Amino acid sequence: MIAEEKMRAVVARGYGGPEVLGLVTVPLPEPGPGQVRIRVEAATVNPVDLATRSGTLVEAGLMAGREHTGIGWDAAGVVDRLGAGVTAFAPGQRVVGLRDLLDVSLGAYAEHLVLDAAAVAPAPPGASAAAAATLPLNGLTALQALDLLDLGAGDTLLVTGATGAVGAFAVELAVRRGLRVVAQADVTGDAFVRGLGAESVVGRDATDLAADVRHLVPGGIDGALDTAGLGIHALAAVRTKGAFATVVGGSAPVPLRGIRVHQQWISADGDALAELAAMDLTLRVAEVLPLERAAEAHQRLAAGGIRGRLVLVP
Incomplete structure (x- = not known):
């Protein structure tokens, strides 16, 4: 009799503080048709x-509660098994992928992860696994929000929270689209966002964000990508009949003055992820920690002040 293969994973036992996270040993998942398994x-x-x-997402009605919940959306690694019908990838290939299902028993905090092939892309060339893992969720979030705004080359864009993971990708991608970016950042982030291509910077602690932006762009900017959840405070900087997109759930303001307001919800997209991976974007890793220190990583992220992302390695 062949012994069942096992792997380690971090799950949440119930809901609460970081202490509910724990390592478990579970059967190694097998890919189904159209899926790949990533080491x-x-x-x-x-x-x-x-x-x-x-449990915030359960309370918001975005996912059902369960006894054990898988944690982690982003993964980088190596394809080690293919499901039936998958021809776009090969065993041994380095890839990145995004899990966009909330209510699952296993997430990316694991030694192996099974994803639909359509949610996977070749890894960014030359990037470490830790750096590559920072791309899928945050990069796709920025890309899809910019698509919703549908601005044209030469238009002006405010990016709030521009030094954050999503905000920084948004600045970089917007500049590549020919947009003129006004980035919201603190003093320590000024040089960083300008290095990404931002044309102007407004302070993160400004008492009147809209007034500061309108001083730079009289009449208001063409669009705003709100990664900081500022809502109406960022909307006020947008010109009449402009565009506004937020990536923070529940922070979309009322569409005043004919402004197109969008709430962006992430969806896995392997083709778009492959395009991002080929762009040589700025990938930021704050620190790499072993999988068993997941609770510590959650505590540190909650405390704030981290530039880049904490990354777990099995």
Whole structure:
């Protein structure tokens, strides 16, 4: 009799503080038709992981409660098994992928992860596994929000929280689209966002964000990508009949003055992820921690002040 293969994973036992996270040993998952199994080399710690663990997403009706919940959306690693019908990838290939299902028993905080092939892309060339793992969720979030705004080259864009993971990708991608970016950042982040291509910077602690932006762009900017959840405070900087997108759930303001307001919800997209991976974007790793220190990583992310992402390695 062949012994069942096992792997380690971090799950949330119920919901609450970081203490509900724990390592478990579970059967090695098998890919079904159209799926790939990835031997995970790195998994990113994101704010949505904290919201999942704490039960916030259950309370918001975004996922059903369960006894054990898988944690982690982003993964980078190596393909080690293919499901039936998968021809786009090969065993041994380095990849990145995004899990966009909330209510699952296993997430990316694991030694192996099974994903639909359509949610996977070749890893960024030359990037470490830790750096590559920071791309899927945050990069796709920024890309999809910019698509919703549908601005054209030469238009002006405000990015709030521009030094954050999503905000920084948004600045970089917007500049590549020919947009003129006004970035919201503190003094320590000024040089960083300008290095990404931001044309102007407004202070993160400004008492009147809209007034500061309108001083730079009289009449208001063409669009705003709100990664900081500022809502109406960022909307006030947008011109009449402009565009506004937020990536923070529940922070979309009323569409005043004919402004197109969008709430961006992430969806896995392997083709778009492959395009991002080929762009040589700025990938930021704050620190790499072993998988068993997941609770510590959650505590540190919640405390704030981290530039880049904490990354877990099995």
